[in-house]
Amino acid sequence: MLCLRAEQVKMNIHLANKAAIVTGAGRGIGLAIARMLAEAGASLLLVDIDEPALVEAKSALSVNGAKVQTLAGDLTSAGFAEAAVAKLVAEFGSLDIVVNNAGYTWDSVIQKTTDEQFQSMLDIHIVAPFRLLRAASGWIRDAAKKETATGTIVMRKVVNITSISGLDGNPGQAGYSSGKAAVVGLTKTMAKEWGRYNVNVNAVGFGLIDTRLTRPMEDAETSIAIGDRQVQVGMQSQVREQATKMIPLGRVGTPDDAAKAVFFFCSPLSDYVTGEVLVCSGGMHF
Template identity: 35%
Template sequence: MTLAGKVAIITGSGRGLGLAYAKELARQGAAVVINDVDEATADAAVREIQDAGGRATGVTAFVGSTETADALVEAAVSTFGRLDIVVTNAGVLRDTVLWKMSDDDFDTVINVHLRGTFTTVRAAASYMRANEIAGRVICIGSPTGQRGNFGQTNYAAAKAGIVGMVRTWALELSRAGITANAVIPVAATAMTATVPYFAAAVEADAAGEPMPDFFRHDLGFGTSDDVAGLIAFLASDASARVTGQAIGIGGDRIQLWSHPEPVATAYREGGWTADALAEGFFDAVGDMQSVGEKFPALPEDLQRPAPTA
């Protein structure tokens, strides 16, 4: 597999998962446009890729606006001559429970994750269609968008919305040969580093040691590099038949998430009145669906004490 001759934009790629994606795409032969809100961070990422023999340029900007999206496409085309791949990874967190979440907490996360994905993909897909490029759209989702998570109303809404947009774009872009997919990564990040449950895995990663098998295999939790291979595959010609999908990856595990489908169907002549539902709802539809992620108990040797205030 090769990405030689391809050009990619990766938003939020100055560090963390985004930088891992950019480095892997560059290693596979693609020229990459690095994006970060901090100029020094973006410049350092560009130098790291160039020092490894890759081609890269940087755009320092907050993702969300049409102006930033247009600047990213312009940087790709003016520097490298074309655009084939867009990876929307940029994100922020403003976690708090519903009754404490401010308008700014909500709007900031929605603007970067959801609107930033929309504006960036719109600009990239418009260029690809106009230039008859069978491009690749790769949007980063989250288990929170699939299952929900306490304290993340804004993030859950944004990540669920991204998967909904991907399914729509797969339909709209198919005639142009452009694929659109969502990746659901499970990896050691700045967010998971604050969760005591993952402490042993995060410690091992920070020390450059292999993560315990419990995390890699049982939980499908790994490093940023474990996710990057899927990004490169979806960016390549080998993935031409894959579109409209939500694909989870982490550690030793890959998963295909289902589209929402009815799990129970029942009919009642004359329809379902409130009284009929009160009498027969549970008989008609059965058990309720679970919400949130359910993790198994940590083995004793991997448990860490909760941090003290």
Template identity: 30%
Template sequence: MSLDGKVAIVTGAGRGLGLAYAQELARRGASVVVNDVDAAATAEAVAAIQASGGQAVAMVAPVGPTETAQQLVSTAVDSFGRLDILVTNAGVLRDTVLWKMTDEDFDTVINVHLRGTFTTVRETVRHLRAAGEGGRIICIGSPTGQRGTFGQTNYAAAKAGIVGMVRTWALELKRAGITANTVVPVAATAMTATVPYFAAAVRADENGEPMPAFFRHELGFGTADDVAGLIAFLGSDAAAGITGQVIGIGGDRLQLWTHPEAAVTAYHEGGWSYDALVEAWPTQFAGAVQSVGERFPELPEEFKAAAS
């Protein structure tokens, strides 16, 4: 099933994951608006898509402002006559522990990831609802938004917020035939290149070598191209019945994340007083306390040197 005749916007598409998404959508037949803040990278991305026989135009601007969202939609419609798919991928990092994080660190990440997703989706949905032909909203999440990561208060808040918005949008947009899903990629990118644990995998990807099976299979960690197929699938008619989901992908692994549910439910006549909690917690609740952060298996010996 191709994407012939479809038109997509991909934010943050100048390089890395966003570029892989834009290239795969174009390869499947979609015309693509390539957005990024780096004019040179955006021009190179458009040229690469066109050189491969695809259709693409550039739109250089930072996401977050409503004006950017409006320009993205108008660029798609003016250039290709319609709009069908939005992929909100643009992002930045300002990592530091809570007590060292500045207001600017927090606001910058929230503005690009969370507000940028909100404004771009809002403008896209206004167009899609008026057009009356349905559509696809694909927002990029992160394991950090699902589990938490040391030093990423701002990023965790933004990515968890995106998941909450997508679940709400799935409810609001159902009657209009517009799906909304979150993709949680795990891949070798500029963001993961700084994590020592993934060093051997990132090095292999940079050298054009096959990524070791330990990373691809055990960790679900792969290349940007490994994620792109899911993006194209969710943008297609084959995914018309899939909405409100959080789907993790990386390497050889695909995961359908659960929505939060109560791990334990208990009742106490008259309510839960301090004394009642002191008595009941060890036997009724302590065994179900949830873990935080991602837990990785020990690196095999052959990869430890790269991580040191």
């Protein structure tokens, strides 16, 4: 039985025998998603570039018999997606849920945005999810064909993470919003390609969720190591305050708020929903 942490609502959603890969699972929203999947009984491969964060995440989630493995590395590096899929299948013998969540911001107005910066945003937000789904495609097709031959239907789940920045645009985020907008195209296309394999492919677009990406820049821990570079993330306090005032529900979201929307698309509750984008933003649009 899954206990949805915030409200202690009990739901009978079991994901035992489901093997899930969650990218960017070392902290923030990815960690909250992984926790919710683990509590529902799924076996997990956690992926992150930040190895110490992964070690902590694994120890936090490895309770009550949860099966948790990790793979540290940069999702944008060549061959990483194939290695991740191979590890998930080798560890758990299945591939049922893919959550493309890893990401970061590298903001500036367009005249200050370098080619490297723009390309980095496309690499992590759209190229990495594309590669992971391509790497998973052979296994998914073979499994679905075998299941169909025996008259069984097994629904598999892909959830891609986007942002209201990708849906509505946001000044200072030409690269980020372009990558996040592309996620919608990939989601809708894969929903059409993989419907025949019984895969639900959906996206969740977040507004302002309280993680390292949105904390006031004065806070510690608002920079992220990517390759040799430290990229400044976080928001200016004043911008964060103004954005918070635009949220109809009146508060910044928590990682658990965000994870619940993703969990819907990982669960049988969404078995007849595909190609959709669910906005989880407390009602905010830019």
